[in-house]
Amino acid sequence: MKTVLIVLIAIIFGAGCSTFRKRVAPFQREFLAKSGMNFIENPEEETGMQHMFNAREGSVGGFGGAGGGCGCN
Amino acid sequence: MCRYFLILCLFVPMTSWAGAKLKVDEKFPEYNLKELGSEKKSTKAQTKGKVVIVDFWASWCxxxxxxxxxxxxxxxxxxxxxxxxxxxxxxxxxNTAKDFLKDHKVDFLRLYDVGKKLADQCALATMPSSFVLDRTGTIKFIHAGYHDGDPAKFEAEIKMLF
Known part of the structure; x- marks a missing residue:
């Protein structure tokens, strides 16, 4: 009985992590679209910083920057 | 083990309540929405016999x-x-939409989806999303998002349906 209860509780909590509805629908992104929700305060400064990181550390990335680390791009 | 699996099956449907994604050749769902800035209602039945472009938009998009x-x-x-x-x-x-209309000219019919019920029912995957319906209210073309060549595509599709 105790096992069943534990399994049930696990399922209930686990259902919240279900992949069916975890994404915010595109039409529900009004508050996420606000400029205040952006982590980047100054886009130009951020681009420069990312370029510097990409140039100095070729393994750093994931921000859409180009170049292989030579600093020439 | 089988018992636990059955219990699991009971919970899975609870997590899936979104509307089904609309497809070409399906009927566009019936709606009864209020017009933006007025209490006047507008229904899908009123569009009968016309070629219709249904466009979901938002001021922040x-x-x-x-x-x-x-x-x-x-x-x-x-x-x-x-x-x-x-x-x-x-x-x-x-009111956000009304403020938007002060600066942006929208010449076509403007409806407001209270609680985003219709958007949810249509399971929109992008913003904007547009549906081109024929004279019977059947979806003939779907536009996900907006791209530079879209106006020409819209025109070609409309001409096909006239």
Whole structure:
């Protein structure tokens, strides 16, 4: 009985992590679209910083920057 | 083990309540929405016999701002031939949409989806999303998002349906 209860509780909590509805629908992104929700305060400064990181550390990335680390791009 | 699996099966449907994604050749869902800035209601039945572009837009959606002037032009050009453009706003607050309309000209029918019920029912995958319906209210073309070549595509599709 105790096992069943534990399994049930696990399922209930686990259902919240279900992949069916975890994404915010595109039409529900009004508050996420606000400029205040952006982590980047100054886009130009951020681009420069990312370029510097990409140039100095070729393994750093994931921000859409180009170049292989030579600093020439 | 089998018992636990059955219990699991009971919970899985609880997590899936979104509307089904609309497809070409399906009927567009019936709606009864209020017009933006008025209490007047507008239904899908009123569009019967017309070629319709249903466009879901929002004031915070940047591609929508590009799409609206294009739809204005298409509507102006083809309304005499029986085209109806229905713009459905999905802003959280109606006043946000009204403020948007002060700075942006929207010539076509403007409806407000209270609680985003229709958007949810249509399971929109992008903003904006547009559906081109034939005279019977059947979806013939679907546009996900807005791209530079879309106005020409809209025109070609409309001409096909006239």
């Amino acid at each position: 940047e591609p929508c701002k590009k799409e609206i002037p294009a739809l204005n032009k298409i509507f102006k050009k083809y309304k005499a031939k029986g085209l109806l453009v229905v713009g459905i706003n999905v802003d959280e607050a109606e």
